[in-house]
Structure formats: structure tokens, C-alpha cells
Amino acid sequence: MLEALFFFLVILPLLSPVLLIVAAGLVVHTVVVTTRGRRPRTGALWARLTVISLCVGLAAYGIGLWEGSLMWMSQPEDLCQMSGLSYSGSYGSESLWPLHNHTCASGGVPVDMVPAYVNPVLYAAIGLFVVGVAGVIVSRLRRRQAV
Numbered sequence: 001m002l003e004a005l006f007f008f009l010v011i012l013p014l015l016s017p018v019l020l021i022v023a024a025g026l027v028v029h030t031v032v033v034t035t036r037g038r039r040p041r042t043g044a045l046w047a048r049l050t051v052i053s054l055c056v057g058l059a060a061y062g063i064g065l066w067e068g069s070l071m072w073m074s075q076p077e078d079l080c081q082m083s084g085l086s087y088s089g090s091y092g093s094e095s096l097w098p099l100h101n102h103t104c105a106s107g108g109v110p111v112d113m114v115p116a117y118v119n120p121v122l123y124a125a126i127g128l129f130v131v132g133v134a135g136v137i138v139s140r141l142r143r144r145q146a147v
Helices: 002-035 042-067 076-083 118-146
Strands: 094-096 099-101 104-106 109-111
Antiparallel strands (some): 104 109
């Protein structure tokens, strides 16, 4: 089981562009369908919101893994040298939840290698995912009661 999770975490940064394209395609499709006058069912809109937020959340996590160099397989000193920073000596100060990597420092101050937008986008996507799932459930219950 842990091997499958590790494999997923290794592949996720590579899938991030595909997930963003899928999310953008769903948004464009929804906008085009509604502007043409066809009104999709409420449950379908909530389901699309759920899928879009899932794709964006996974893509943000993958970008954070990639940009934050959390999947770096070499020595941390090499990562800091490539980034133009100094090694802070705090090897192992990275976290997978929330994403942060304070391995490098600038002027003695630890620098987070994960971009600042990753964790807020991830939390927003989780919130929208929960709202979308709740919307799907409520719309199905209302539809069932109406019949």
C-alpha cells in the first residue's frame, strides 16, 4: 500500500499539467453549454465543481511537490546550491502536509522552497470539493423527493 502511495506521489507532479487542462476544459465546457441556452441539471453542475476542485487540488499539490523539491533524491546541499541559497543544516525539515521545505536558508533565515500560493489553493480546492459533494447529495435528495 505504501508503495502505491509513493508511486502516486512521484507521478503526481508529472500529471499536474494534465489535471489543470482537464479542469480548464470542464470550466470552458460548462460556460459554453450554459451560454448556448442549455441549462444543465443542478446535480451535474455540482458534480463538475467537485471534479474541477479535485483536479485543481491535485495539480496544486503536485506543483508544490515539484517546485518545493520535496521529491529531490540527492543531497540537500546540492538543492540549496542549485537554488542559489545556503544549506540551513536542518535536513528533514520538510513536510508533506502542509507542504513546506525549509532545508535552504538565505542570510541565516530559513526559506520555504514551496511556492506561497500552493497551500492556499490546496485548501480552497478542498473546501470547494466538500461543498461540491454536499451539493451533489442535496440535489439528489431534492430530486428524489420531487418524484
